[in-house]
Amino acid sequence: MTQILQIAAIALATLGTGAATMTVMNEDIPDLAVPEGERSADSILDGLSFEIFGTDVGSGAVLEDQIIFGDGTFQSVDCQNYWDFGWSDYETKVVDDVIHFSARTICPDAPHIVVWYGTVDGNTVAVDATWTTRRWYWTNQIAIIATGASVPAVDAAAAG
Amino acid sequence: MTPVGARAGVVVLRLAVLIAVLVLATRGAHMIREALNLQSRPDSKQQVHRAIMFGAVAYVGLLALPFVPGAETGLAMLATFGPGIAPLIYVATVASMTLAYTVGRFLPIGAPERLLSLLRMRRAAGLVARAAPLSREERLAVLLDGQPKRALSLGLRYRYIALALALNTPGNSIIGGGGGIMMMAGLRRIFSPVPTFLTVAVAVSPVPLAVMFFGLQI
Numbered sequence: 001m002t003q004i005l006q007i008a009a010i011a012l013a014t015l016g017t018g019a020a021t022m023t024v025m026n027e028d029i030p031d032l033a034v035p036e037g038e039r040s041a042d043s044i045l046d047g048l049s050f051e052i053f054g055t056d057v058g059s060g061a062v063l064e065d066q067i068i069f070g071d072g073t074f075q076s077v078d079c080q081n082y083w084d085f086g087w088s089d090y091e092t093k094v095v096d097d098v099i100h101f102s103a104r105t106i107c108p109d110a111p112h113i114v115v116w117y118g119t120v121d122g123n124t125v126a127v128d129a130t131w132t133t134r135r136w137y138w139t140n141q142i143a144i145i146a147t148g149a150s151v152p153a154v155d156a157a158a159a160g
Numbered sequence: 161m162t163p164v165g166a167r168a169g170v171v172v173l174r175l176a177v178l179i180a181v182l183v184l185a186t187r188g189a190h191m192i193r194e195a196l197n198l199q200s201r202p203d204s205k206q207q208v209h210r211a212i213m214f215g216a217v218a219y220v221g222l223l224a225l226p227f228v229p230g231a232e233t234g235l236a237m238l239a240t241f242g243p244g245i246a247p248l249i250y251v252a253t254v255a256s257m258t259l260a261y262t263v264g265r266f267l268p269i270g271a272p273e274r275l276l277s278l279l280r281m282r283r284a285a286g287l288v289a290r291a292a293p294l295s296r297e298e299r300l301a302v303l304l305d306g307q308p309k310r311a312l313s314l315g316l317r318y319r320y321i322a323l324a325l326a327l328n329t330p331g332n333s334i335i336g337g338g339g340g341i342m343m344m345a346g347l348r349r350i351f352s353p354v355p356t357f358l359t360v361a362v363a364v365s366p367v368p369l370a371v372m373f374f375g376l377q378i
Contacts, residue, residue, distance in 0.1 A: 010353055013357060021250065110206075
């Protein structure tokens with residue numbers, strides 16, 4: 001019995017120390033810093049859809065995606081296909097006829113947060129985004145830059 | 161060439177060979193990484209998560225076994241996933257060493273030998289069988305096999321330093337590797353649990369901490 005208690009104590013000490021170590025050593029990586037300024041949820045991008053082409057800044061991998069605005073919400077087709085992110089609220093502000101938008105999308109089933117910030121100028125879009133995954137053992141972030149052009153809007157239900 | 165000059169030449173040659181091996185290993189690790197395409201991307205995040213979890217469990221299990229070069233699994237994970245994975249590797253290393261120590265300390269003296277024989281790990285079973293009847297001093301001497309005399313003398317007086325030295329000795333796999341050393345340390349209760357745990361926590365920290373804080377590229 002004493003031996004079992006000792007083994008349990010060693011296991012608990014290992015787990016406890018491990019958890020404490022992970023908490024201290026696992027450094028957080030902040031999400032994309034969206035430029036300050038007053039934005040509103042006025043849905044002015046509703047009905048628009050953009051095909052975007054970009055790169056993963058870290059690896060140089062080419063990424064292709066489609067972003068959709070509808071009913072005051074935003075969706076990335078890739079995020080939906082890979083992780084079922086669903087729709088998220090977006091906010092906008094207009095500066096010199098350029099629409100600045102931001103959206104913070106959270107995966108409901110896994111610890112992924114994607115923060116989007118983009119500008120829509122006419123029928124073109126430029127986007128910055130970070131895809132941050134915060135798991136108990138590490139925080140991993142993919143920084144993405146992309147540009148694109150508007151395409152006919154897709155059916156929201158089909159995309160989701 | 162004088163004997164001193166010849167000795168210096170041998171040292172330089174060994175260093176050059178070591179550096180060459182390290183460079184080749186680094187290039188090989190990067191080639192494997194690219195071949196596996198295990199970078200964290202939106203479409204591969206689940207595979208990466210599974211690979212890390214599987215790798216960590218395999219790492220803990222392999223490293224705890226005598227004569228199994230499990231440390232290479234940790235280095236491969238660091239090379240593949242980068243400095244961000246260093247805390248996990250560190251914690252897994254401590255857990256693995258503690259597991260081996262616990263097996264050695266608390267299982268009946270013949271159990272590890274039988275288990276290793278069952279796994280067809282004859283060298284590891286032989287090591288345990290040889291270590292079981294030894295005295296504390298003899299077992300410490302086995303742990304410090306290959307160390308300079310001065311280190312041996314220091315180790316015999318300060319056995320926890322000896323343990324840390326043994327764990328960090330390059331090529332310690334010939335005396336059982338990390339798992340074998342810790343299993344032997346647990347046998348016959350040479351080392352107490354709390355100081356052993358603290359020793360392991362410090363002894364295995366240099367590589368993962370260096371990778372994490374200084375961003376060393378493996």
